[in-house]
Amino acid sequence: MKNGIAICPGSFDPVTYGHLDIISRAANMFDKVIVVVASNKNKTNSFTPLERVEMIKKCTSALPNVEVESFDGLLAEYAAKKGAKAIIKGLRAMSDFEYEFQMALTNKKLNPEVETLFLTTSAENMYLSSSMVKQIAAMGGDISSFVPEEIRQDIIDRINSK
Numbered sequence: 001m002k003n004g005i006a007i008c009p010g011s012f013d014p015v016t017y018g019h020l021d022i023i024s025r026a027a028n029m030f031d032k033v034i035v036v037v038a039s040n041k042n043k044t045n046s047f048t049p050l051e052r053v054e055m056i057k058k059c060t061s062a063l064p065n066v067e068v069e070s071f072d073g074l075l076a077e078y079a080a081k082k083g084a085k086a087i088i089k090g091l092r093a094m095s096d097f098e099y100e101f102q103m104a105l106t107n108k109k110l111n112p113e114v115e116t117l118f119l120t121t122s123a124e125n126m127y128l129s130s131s132m133v134k135q136i137a138a139m140g141g142d143i144s145s146f147v148p149e150e151i152r153q154d155i156i157d158r159i160n161s162k
Ligand code: PNS
Pocket: 009, 010, 011, 012, 038, 039, 040, 041, 043, 073, 074, 075, 076, 102, 103, 104, 106, 107
């Protein structure tokens, strides 16, 4: 028996192997996982929400119980609308903790029905971030260890068109 619906929210600008590891592990635990490209007002993104959705779809096509959407609003309300039981987040180093803890407590206040669950990032993805991928791509570096082949060229083209 699995556990109903979970949502995996994030900026995903762009999605990396770190995110995909968390998404696939969540997909093993829940009947359905909705990956939601949500808006983080503290970040300036390189890709539009639709582009980010399309990239995640390309990378998760082998996971039948994963859906991908974008949403511009409060995550707690989105979770309620979808009947989600859990919000799944990956935790990397300690530096993630305070920010993630604050978001989890805020979401719990806004929607007491939904639990935030943290999955520990796999060791190889501990220091991987979307902004690092963009920096490496901008300097002509090799991003093959960080993002799947399906979206590699999209990222390189976009970063170098700026
Ligand atoms: O990948 P990120 O940028 O760390 O993800 C943060 C995100 C997008 C999940 C967060 O900013 C969010 O939930 N945005 C939706 C708006 C919202 O609900 N804000 C209050 C969260 S406490």
